[in-house]
Amino acid sequence: MTAIRAEGLYAYYGTAPAVNGLDLTVPTGSVYGFLGPNGAGKTTTINMLTTLLRPTAGRAEVAGFDVAARPAEVRRRIGIVFQESTLDLDLTAAENLRFQADLCGLSRRASRDAIGSMLDLMDLSERRRVPVRQFSTGLRRRLEIARGLLAEPSVLFLDEPTTGLDAQTRAAVWEHLERLRRERGITVFVTTHQLDEAEHCDRIAIIDRGKVVTEGTPADLKSVIGADLVVLRTDDDQRAAAVLGDRFGLPAEPTPDGLLLRVERAAALVPRLCTELGVTVREVAIAPPTLDDVFLHHTGLAIRESPTGPRTLGNLGEGLR
Numbered sequence: 001m002t003a004i005r006a007e008g009l010y011a012y013y014g015t016a017p018a019v020n021g022l023d024l025t026v027p028t029g030s031v032y033g034f035l036g037p038n039g040a041g042k043t044t045t046i047n048m049l050t051t052l053l054r055p056t057a058g059r060a061e062v063a064g065f066d067v068a069a070r071p072a073e074v075r076r077r078i079g080i081v082f083q084e085s086t087l088d089l090d091l092t093a094a095e096n097l098r099f100q101a102d103l104c105g106l107s108r109r110a111s112r113d114a115i116g117s118m119l120d121l122m123d124l125s126e127r128r129r130v131p132v133r134q135f136s137t138g139l140r141r142r143l144e145i146a147r148g149l150l151a152e153p154s155v156l157f158l159d160e161p162t163t164g165l166d167a168q169t170r171a172a173v174w175e176h177l178e179r180l181r182r183e184r185g186i187t188v189f190v191t192t193h194q195l196d197e198a199e200h201c202d203r204i205a206i207i208d209r210g211k212v213v214t215e216g217t218p219a220d221l222k223s224v225i226g227a228d229l230v231v232l233r234t235d236d237d238q239r240a241a242a243v244l245g246d247r248f249g250l251p252a253e254p255t256p257d258g259l260l261l262r263v264e265r266a267a268a269l270v271p272r273l274c275t276e277l278g279v280t281v282r283e284v285a286i287a288p289p290t291l292d293d294v295f296l297h298h299t300g301l302a303i304r305e306s307p308t309g310p311r312t313l314g315n316l317g318e319g320l321r
């Protein structure tokens, strides 16, 4: 079952394509990460999928309906959480939701039930009568997600839902998103810059210059990169490097942290190295490929917004100190 399908989607602003022949298939009930550098076309894609912007060319279906031909049907089945907050700060949490319920045309009773259930789901019930002005950024985000879910959408779109949140609040937002998929079977389509967040997704598409450059589960994408990074500190790095080259066919690069190697399935090889190297191994650090490596491989860019930053030998080597 497919919740979102896009084929050859284009969006032009003037003569420049912001989305440039994008193809996408999002399975129903998945948390799907849409990852890309600034200006890659993420928001423009979301705007087309949510019927806010008409595609210049190509087609897209959401929840089984064509976004250009049947926009009203699509809108009835989706929820949206925008990058910028659109809550009314002078209203309470419940009043904000009631306003949205009225916009969606819910009956009084349906509105009361939906508001109670969404406040519960987002752990906001105790704050239902509190004006949003008194909410922290994280609570506001949760209320926006609750609002996006009010009309029981089958697909929820979130455009960078955790921008500006601290690490603890980001983790809480993700916990709630995963719960939505688990308990309600909703498809969650989320754009992010944060590679650690992308690890929470069932599948990821990396978009660059308006096109999907790679797609798959986080594990699939990392396995394409293949080799693990290993740093070995020995009693005699020079001799160890010679043995690694001659006997194991592994080029080793001397660094201030030790010898750096790239090997597949390092965990299986390292015990052998320790016994057969003929040099005492003092310390070993192994780092599997990360989504940073995947991103770099496909876009030539490191995502610097990632809280850990791009991985370097220096910060891998820190494990040795």
Ligand SMILES: Nc1ncnc2c1ncn2[C@@H]1O[C@H](COP(=O)(O)OP(=O)(O)OP(=O)(O)O)[C@@H](O)[C@H]1O
Residues within 6 Å of the ligand: 013, 017, 018, 036, 037, 038, 039, 040, 041, 042, 043, 044, 045
């Ligand atoms: N209204 C607009 N008019 C002209 N150009 C636009 C408009 N909106 C976006 N663009 C351009 O289209 C391209 C894609 O922008 P978009 O906002 O979709 O990227 P994004 O991946 O969401 O970026 P970010 O991560 O910074 O939000 C960019 O080059 C941007 O400058």
